[in-house]
Amino acid sequence: MSVNINALSQQLQNTTISDSDKSWKSQLKLPPKDLRPKTEDVTATKGNEFEDYYLKRKLLMGIFEAGFEKPSPIQEESIPIALAGRDILARAKNGTGKTAAFVIPALEKVDNKKDYIQAAVLVPTRELALQTSQVFKTLGKHLNVKIMVTTGGTTLKDDILRLGETVHILVGTPGRMLDLAGKGVANLSQCGVLIMDEADKLLSPEFQPIVEQLISHFPENRQILLYSATFPIIVKNFKDKFLKEPYEINLMDELTLRGVTQYYAYVEERQKVHCLNTLFSKLQINQSIIFCNSTSRVELLAKKITELGYSCFYIHAKMLQSHRNRVFHDFRNGKCRNLVCSDLLTRGIDIQAVNVVINFDFPKNAETYLHRIGRSGRFGHLGLAINLITYDDRFNLYRIEQELGTEIQSIPPVIDKNLYVAPSV
């Protein structure tokens, strides 16, 4: 017995806190480092470390194993404030780490021993809901926190059954979440955190009434966090009505991403397919997203691209949800080089391999344009945005340039690879 105690005290003596620190860190299964160059949009940090936030060890493990090294600027600003329990109104550019900026504090706050919903995340599209819940699962993989996604286009019955079991974090689209809350199936009365990603979209006239109704199901002292890259003035009404002395974070000195080079190509409508064909042959596309302005045009273009002998998927809101899921999943996994889509995927979708965005149809407003081109150049990486401009689009082009304070140049005969292709390491 005494021998045992001796051995134990010996071991205790030899153990220092820093030792144990190292041992858990060295046991992490880290993914290969991403060595692509990054812009200031994500590198201009204060120098914080994730360890600085006194997060649970198991959460830290999830963070590092997901390949995160240091918090990005928005994460540095948002995580401590969110942990402190304040309402947040946060503005940061596309693809600079907003999702993790709310996922990390949400995971930290959730107590997995309590079997009710403690955080709810609202997003405007089903695909984004899937993506966001995936981030929760990845970062929280050691936490034993139960995440549930709920969106339209799935069977309500399944969701109801699922809610019979424990759910800690509910991620979903407004309509379905309200449906579940209204039916009393999802109990949000103890849900202290409501996060709204792409908040301005959620507060646009089509969603706002639903969201406001939904908020009535939350407790009085809930914390509300709003994140987006665009915040039109209409959000101010909501802010004044529902947020309590929100902490404003604004990391956008300008609206557009530094890493994304924007070009326009002037075409006649009937030349668009030809132009696109030439682009395909000239560009080094790792993966591309091609935007059209209507679902019928998405399908037509996808068909033409296939006829031209290039691989492509397409996705739009009028497809069956199961098909949408497959396409989204497979494109994300690199099964296909090109994805033709409507504005369904304009916001929030994070596919790191996308280095080229093509506006086959030029968008009608600056907001849509900004979010679309933000599908490339994720997390400060380089990307290319090419806009096919017709005679009728020209005023939109001028206007969007002016509103965003950016320059869309005419496409040069040769596009420098270094502008959008990461050097092979």
Next chain:
Amino acid sequence: MSTASIPYAGSKISLISKSDIRYVGTLHSINQQDSTVSLEQVRSYGTEGRKKNKSEEISGTDQIYEYIVFRGSDIKDLQVCEAPQRPQVQVPKDPAILGTTAPAPSSIPPGFNMMQGLVDGNMLPPNLAINPYLIQLYQQQLWQQQIQQQQQQQQPAASLLKTDQATGEQSNNIISGMEKLNLADPNAKKDDDNTQKETNEKNEGNSQQKDKNNNRSQNNNYSRNYNSNSRYQRGNRQNNNYRRGMNQRGRRNWNAKQLSLPDSDFDFESSNAKFKELSDKEANKTDKKEEEGNVQDGEEQEESGAEEKTQENFYNKSSSFFDNISCESKDRAEEQGKKFDRRAKQYEERKLNMETFGQATVNRGGHRGYRRNNYHSYRGRNYNRNNGYHRNNYRNYNNTYNNNNNRQKSQEQVSQNNNNSTQQQQKQETSQ
């Protein structure tokens, strides 16, 4: 509809029959069920000294046969390659040749339809057209094969056909069979495209002719053709059903959609130069107007001065958290004020689509207004309605008996290929 049923269709194939005669032609299709290989534009090169007995040597011919179906078991060797050009004569007498005419379009065996569409996007078979995801699966397979083309070892396809048959699997594994088939010729894809285009043009002509016949006789023709072809006994009934529902008008539209693109690259420079010219002209005009205005009224100047600053009015971090850029909700609010004319909007879109793509809607030019239902809804809440549409459509005939199987299979296929392709893609990406 005579184009290929497999991804490598259109590539130059050289095969040697058991009679030692070598044929070179464009691959049209491989039929798993019957173990046959169909080539187009076939030329016989004779035995080229492969016979031990010189008296048995058969010389080649420079005649080109439109279409030949080869019995798989009589094929000794099959390679994908660029054919060497040599002038030769005489029709070969070869038991390996089953026929010299292309089968009618209706004679595609049911299990085949899926593969058919894969290659040839503009002629997707009905059951595929109904299901956007299936089409995409297809394309995805195509894409995977493109990757694999570069990496795989050469293997004679004839033997592959046999092994595949031996395992008794369905015709879907033609794809897997073909995947093993290496395209030695890197230009094969190019060829493929060209032949596709050619055949499409041909088809256009055909279908226009057919259109002159009335519907019923047309259908009869199809089924006669079909029945005379004993190879496709399986699924006979279903196929007839599908024929019956086939709408000639829809069919014509189906084929009439090929967009012809110029061979040359799009000229960005001159096009953009044109644009600059245009915008300069416009700028000049407005400048002149402004100048005139300024002469008349000093206030104008102030206004234009104010315009310079407007950029800050859209977004300025230091003055406001919020922005004032144009956005979806503003657009919508604006539209609400106007009288919304759905029909006019629909018309506009169809017109625009015609201009861009040479067709107004995806699969059914003949079915006017089919989308009317869909236009109402926003954000995809209407997938049921969309299905409803399909239910009325002839394409569903095939769907009921075939689609499910095919989909499952192709998904299995895909999942089998998943690992492979992601790895390969990763390789590709790093090499870039």
